[in-house]
Amino acid sequence: xxxxxxxxxxxxxxxxxxxxxxxxxLVQASAIxxxxxxxxxxxxxxLRNFLNPLLRSKDDIEVDEAVRIATLDDIxxxxxxxxxxxxxxxxxxxxxxxxxxxxxxVRRDSDDPxxxxxxxxxxxxxxxxxxxxxxxRQQFVCPCHNGTFAKDGTLVDPETAPPPRDLxxxxxxxIRNGNELWVVYRRFRSGIAAKIAE
Amino acid sequence: MNQLLLWLDDRTGYKxxxxxxxxxxxxxGARWRYVWGSTLMFTFGVQMITGIFLWxxxxxxxxxxxxxxxxxxxxxxxxxxxRGVHHYTAQLxxxxxAIHLMQVVIDGAYKAPREINFWIGLILMKITLxxxxxxxxxxxxxxxxxxxxxxxxxxxxxPVVGPWMxxxxxxGSDYGHHTLTRFxxxxxxxxxxxxxxxxxxxxxxxxRHGIKARSxxxxxxxxxxxxxxxxxxxxxxxxxxTVLLLARFAPAELTAPADPSDAYGAARPEWYFLxxxxxxxxxxxxxxxxxxxxxxxxxxxxxxxxxxxxGRWKIxxxxxxxxxxxxxxxxxxxxxxxxxxxxxxxxxxxxxxSGVEGKLTAIEIExxxxxxxxxxxxxxxxxxxxxxxxxxxxxxxxxxxxxxxxRLEKYKAYKKSQEHLxxxxxxxxxxxxxxxxxxQGIPPAGALSLIHNDPKTQGPKLxxxxxxxxxxxxxxEGKGISLLRxxxxxxxxxxxxxxxxxxxxxxxxxxAAPNLYGFASREWLRGLLDPQKIAAHTIDTDTYQVRDAPxxxxxxxxxxxxxxxxxxxxxxxxxxxxxxxxxxxxxxxTVLSAEAGLGSQREADEQARADEIIGDAQQNAAILSTAxxxxxxxxxxxxxxxxxxxxxxxxxxxxxxxxxxxVSNPNHERFxxxxxxxxxxxxHKAPNDPNQNKLTKKEIExxxxxxxxxxxxxxx
Numbered sequence: 039x040x041x042x043x044x045x046x047x048x049x050x051x052x053x054x055x056x057x058x059x060x061x062x063x064l065v066q067a068s069a070i071x072x073x074x075x076x077x078x079x080x081x082x083x084x085l086r087n088f089l090n091p092l093l094r095s096k097d098d099i100e101v102d103e104a105v106r107i108a109t110l111d112d113i114x115x116x117x118x119x120x121x122x123x124x125x126x127x128x129x130x131x132x133x134x135x136x137x138x139x140x141x142x143x144v145r146r147d148s149d150d151p152x153x154x155x156x157x158x159x160x161x162x163x164x165x166x167x168x169x170x171x172x173x174x175r176q177q178f179v180c181p182c183h184n185g186t187f188a189k190d191g192t193l194v195d196p197e198t199a200p201p202p203r204d205l206x207x208x209x210x211x212x213i214r215n216g217n218e219l220w221v222v223y224r225r226f227r228s229g230i231a232a233k234i235a236e
Numbered sequence: 237m238n239q240l241l242l243w244l245d246d247r248t249g250y251k252x253x254x255x256x257x258x259x260x261x262x263x264x265g266a267r268w269r270y271v272w273g274s275t276l277m278f279t280f281g282v283q284m285i286t287g288i289f290l291w292x293x294x295x296x297x298x299x300x301x302x303x304x305x306x307x308x309x310x311x312x313x314x315x316x317x318x319r320g321v322h323h324y325t326a327q328l329x330x331x332x333x334a335i336h337l338m339q340v341v342i343d344g345a346y347k348a349p350r351e352i353n354f355w356i357g358l359i360l361m362k363i364t365l366x367x368x369x370x371x372x373x374x375x376x377x378x379x380x381x382x383x384x385x386x387x388x389x390x391x392x393x394x395p396v397v398g399p400w401m402x403x404x405x406x407x408g409s410d411y412g413h414h415t416l417t418r419f420x421x422x423x424x425x426x427x428x429x430x431x432x433x434x435x436x437x438x439x440x441x442x443x444r445h446g447i448k449a450r451s452x453x454x455x456x457x458x459x460x461x462x463x464x465x466x467x468x469x470x471x472x473x474x475x476x477x478t479v480l481l482l483a484r485f486a487p488a489e490l491t492a493p494a495d496p497s498d499a500y501g502a503a504r505p506e507w508y509f510l511x512x513x514x515x516x517x518x519x520x521x522x523x524x525x526x527x528x529x530x531x532x533x534x535x536x537x538x539x540x541x542x543x544x545x546x547g548r549w550k551i552x553x554x555x556x557x558x559x560x561x562x563x564x565x566x567x568x569x570x571x572x573x574x575x576x577x578x579x580x581x582x583x584x585x586x587x588x589x590s591g592v593e594g595k596l597t598a599i600e601i602e603x604x605x606x607x608x609x610x611x612x613x614x615x616x617x618x619x620x621x622x623x624x625x626x627x628x629x630x631x632x633x634x635x636x637x638x639x640x641x642x643r644l645e646k647y648k649a650y651k652k653s654q655e656h657l658x659x660x661x662x663x664x665x666x667x668x669x670x671x672x673x674x675x676q677g678i679p680p681a682g683a684l685s686l687i688h689n690d691p692k693t694q695g696p697k698l699x700x701x702x703x704x705x706x707x708x709x710x711x712x713e714g715k716g717i718s719l720l721r722x723x724x725x726x727x728x729x730x731x732x733x734x735x736x737x738x739x740x741x742x743x744x745x746x747x748a749a750p751n752l753y754g755f756a757s758r759e760w761l762r763g764l765l766d767p768q769k770i771a772a773h774t775i776d777t778d779t780y781q782v783r784d785a786p787x788x789x790x791x792x793x794x795x796x797x798x799x800x801x802x803x804x805x806x807x808x809x810x811x812x813x814x815x816x817x818x819x820x821x822x823x824x825x826t827v828l829s830a831e832a833g834l835g836s837q838r839e840a841d842e843q844a845r846a847d848e849i850i851g852d853a854q855q856n857a858a859i860l861s862t863a864x865x866x867x868x869x870x871x872x873x874x875x876x877x878x879x880x881x882x883x884x885x886x887x888x889x890x891x892x893x894x895x896x897x898x899v900s901n902p903n904h905e906r907f908x909x910x911x912x913x914x915x916x917x918x919x920h921k922a923p924n925d926p927n928q929n930k931l932t933k934k935e936i937e938x939x940x941x942x943x944x945x946x947x948x949x950x951x952x
Contacts, residue, residue, distance in 0.1 A: 057448050065464040065466050068466050068469075069462045069465040069466035069469055072466065072470060072472075072473050073469045074463065075473060075476075076278060076472040076473050076476050077281075078280040079476055079480070080285045080321065080476070081285055083289075083314065083317055083318050083321055084286055084288070084318060086313060086314035086317075086318075087292075087293070087312055087313060087315055087317075088289055089313065090290060090293075090312045090313045090315070093313040094313055100309060103755040124516040128677055131300075131303040131304060131306060131307040131311070131674070131677075131678050132677070132678055132679075133677025133678060134304070134679075134680055135474050135679070135680075195480070196928030227826060
């Protein structure tokens with residue numbers, strides 16, 4: 039039995055004759071193609087699954103339904119309130135019973151029932167930290183990069199402030215049964231000037 | 237480009253690696269028989285790749301393992317294919333290892349100087365089997381859970397250290413979160429890590445020794461590249477194609493979530509461990525178990541390890557090949573036996589055992605007859621063999637007994653197989669149902685709670701256990717739950733002899749209750765109010781059983797007494813109704829049945845409401861107050877303010893709450909008060925003292941929902 043170490047091949051195969059060259063080329067090409075297939079197919083099978091978040095249609099994941107936030111009696115005119123948003127949360131395979139999934143700020147400017155309250159998400163449009171409302175300053179302040187918003191949600195110092203836009207207002211607001219505030223809660227893409235729902 | 241490659245080679249020397257890898261010398265040239273090692277490398281690569289991607293979707297805990305695998309399999313894009321490829325490649329890997337091992341032994345490639353590499357190969361085989369075993373548990377489904385239980389219990393019987401080993405592997409004394417986290421760490425971390433180390437050693441040593449060539453003198457030598465590479469590639473391609481087709485057309489199974497409280501009848505290891513499973517059937521008791529499960533497999537493995545040493549001996553090689561042959565053939569035979577024991581019923585012709593069954597049934601009928609007729613029962617207290625002796629003697633066919641006993645053995649094996657196949661079918665059904673339920677979204681407590689709260693799954697089980705001894709649940713075709721009800725005649729207490737009616741016939745003792753299939757539906761009520769059916773029963777005196785008694789025919793309510801009881805009323809007053817009265821009866825049925833609010837009748841009920849047959853409570857009460865014959869329903873029954881009080885309250889009859897209340901306590905004054913109840917027990921009469929109740933409230937709800945046909949079905 040030949041004991042050859044890889045560095046010093048001893049009994050080299052004889053050189054191929056010219057007539058065999060075409061055959062050798064075919065063999066080489068086939069070996070590369072088939073080797074490529076067997077190497078890449080398992081990887082593709084895995085990658086396709088990995089791309090699930092992009093390939094899956096959004097429709098069957100998220101349901102845009104209004105949730106009850108508070109009753110109007112709890113909201114004094116002119117003040118800003120923070121309320122938890124309680125809703126069913128679907129997390130991959132888990133379907134959680136209604137519980138807090140986020141928070142909104144609510145402000146009522148008039149007791150005219152036709153004037154709907156203003157509702158803002160608490161998520162900073164900059165990079166997604168949770169915005170705090172400072173009663174004494176009458177401003178929304180983001181704890182992360184000092185983004186500051188006026189009481190009506192507009193960005194303070196837009197030239198120098200880090201956030202790219204005003205605080206995101208939730209527009210699907212509805213009063214049901216005379217005094218219940220219902221809102222469709224949404225998340226928006228952060229870091230860009232345009233307000234685009236995720 | 238060339239410049240760049242040169243630069244790269246200068247820094248890394250990659251060309252040397254490539255040359256070493258591709259220009260390995262193969263004496264005698266490329267051959268198909270050299271592909272097996274490469275296919276094994278390939279399958280390991282596939283498992284690494286698919287395994288890592290599965291890892292991204294998998295969550296190891298008792299409440300999330302099954303759930304995340306369900307999600308991969310059914311909700312994620314390409315998840316079923318990914319899991320299928322991993323599943324089938326694992327199985328193929330075991331097959332390829334067996335082939336590789338056989339080839340190495342037959343070719344004598346374990347001999348000097350390759351002894352150490354042979355041992356490394358055996359270690360790799362053990363790691364592969366350990367990977368297969370640990371991976372089988374990870375989905376945390378019934379199949380994996382129960383099969384793995386056996387494996388860890390075997391670890392537990394190892395003398396002295398067994399119990400500790402078992403606890404270390406299981407992560408405690410019971411299966412739970414830590415069993416999964418440990419198995420997962422082994423499966424995805426420790427074992428693949430070891431595998432890589434040993435594969436590197438295996439390949440490095442293989443390159444050092446070169447290939448063990450087969451008749452190299454016949455053909456010129458050649459390099460690994462390109463001929464052998466192509467052959468290896470084609471072989472790997474065949475493996476890949478096999479796996480892809482299997483994964484695509486026979487997706488990896490996912491049975492119901494692991495349920496320690498369930499009697500899982502289909503427990504079997506994966507097919508490549510079946511021979512060990514079968515082998516264990518031959519051993520008995522603690523010592524036997526240790527010999528069968530540990531000592532003998534250990535000796536076989538020990539022999540494999542000693543092969544290089546035995547091979548030095550003159551006849552050593554022949555012995556090695558012989559022993560391996562015996563082991564492989566033996567394993568094959570055991571696998572076949574295990575498979576055959578489980579599946580023999582599937583290919584046994586129907587009626588193949590009609591002779592045996594006929595005789596066994598005849599003996600049963602004899603026994604029933606003696607019991608019913610109160611005659612001396614020679615079979616009482618005798619075991620099976622003695623009973624057969626008695627029967628064959630009585631029939632004067634003693635000479636057939638030996639043949640019969642031989643057939644009986646086969647028949648028992650057949651019945652066992654039948655039970656196993658039924659258990660497998662049930663496991664498949666439950667698995668399917670679990671996945672159906674999971675489609676609604678799984679509560680944080682896990683998918684098992686979906687099964688435990690599913691009337692469709694739990695209803696029949698509860699019914700069998702608590703109701704079926706009296707009630708049937710069979711549809712018009714006779715399918716459903718129905719136990720055999722032996723015929724029993726009424727006995728005169730004083731004389732101890734059978735009572736005889738005026739016409740000379742014996743009086744069968746009521747021993748059952750109404751068929752509850754479709755309870756409170758219009759169809760069901762139509763039968764109840766049919767003079768031909770309410771007290772009917774079919775007695776089969778040939779086989780001594782009560783075959784059919786859909787309503788009160790096999791209860792005390794059937795007994796006709798003057799001026800009393802539902803059966804009396806229906807039989808005497810509803811027997812000759814005029815056309816107008818017949819219509820009133822149909823109205824009563826419609827109105828009463830609507831009280832149940834059955835899902836199956838929703839459309840019919842709505843139609844009746846639209847046609848103003850069903851109205852508000854007052855109108856409905858008026859309908860039930862219509863006299864048919866001399867009486868109306870409400871003369872005896874309470875119904876929406878009409879207060880008859882000698883018979884069960886019909887307000888909300890057949891509704892969920894009515895049924896729950898009735899099952900909880902039929903003796904309540906709303907129902908059968910003052911001894912009017914026949915033998916129906918109260919299943920939940922002490923709401924404030926849970927330990928006193930036969931069934932929990934939840935169980936009764938599940939039963940009632942099942943009876944009402946009220947369970948989740950996915951939208952088609």
